[in-house]
Amino acid sequence: MATKSLCFVVQRPPYKSESSKLAITHAISSQTVEVYLEDDDSVEAKLAFVGDGVLNCTKDQKSKEHYAIVSITEHLKNALLSDIRVLVCKEDLEKFGLSPDIVPDAEDMGADINPEIVSFEEILEEMESADHLLFF
């Protein structure tokens, strides 16, 4: 029995490229990876938003109206609903003048966990504890 920890680090802003969406959808796919693994083996994914990446973590994005695509807000809520930890760098939010209140949760969908607004140092610790790091 083994669990591998994957940390998806998102550094890019939303919509300008596909990167942040792909980070979230790849992380969510950890929910079905068991079909490829031996019994009791698993993969644990977590998402960390740093730098420009924190711009993904805002409520009420209107991409459906403007681009006719699912918003990063919705993807983030789906990740939380799937019990994937979402770490958002506190310092980088402050640099953009963003309040932690702007980060979406998924309580309305029944999620058991909330996004974690944490220091960059804590994010570094999470990165160090991961088996594999993936930068998006």
Next chain:
Amino acid sequence: MAKLTIGCLSSLVGSMSLDFAMKLAEAVSKKGHDVDIWLSGNGTSLVKAGQKKFLDYPYHGARLKNLLDSGVVVTACEACSEARGIHKKDITEGVNVKAMDWYLASMFGADRVLHIGGE
């Protein structure tokens, strides 16, 4: 023998990241190691069959076939491919088409992972 998993989101044309990923996979495979390549986002542009060689653009048709023949496992994201009009009938023979969880499973068994994000 070790296993390397390479994920690449960069396109065949317009970026040299995929070019690097292919050459790295070739070098690692020649040393006798296992290599999995995962192509997502614009990286799926690599697997479309029938690409034509021009001197102005990267071309990896022959390299891709050689990698597949040498046992390198190349898998493209199904949704990313379909969204770009690259359907199973359009894909180079030997390339797998799977969902994103395949990549995570490959990482589970990998000694090293090199993830190359998109442009």
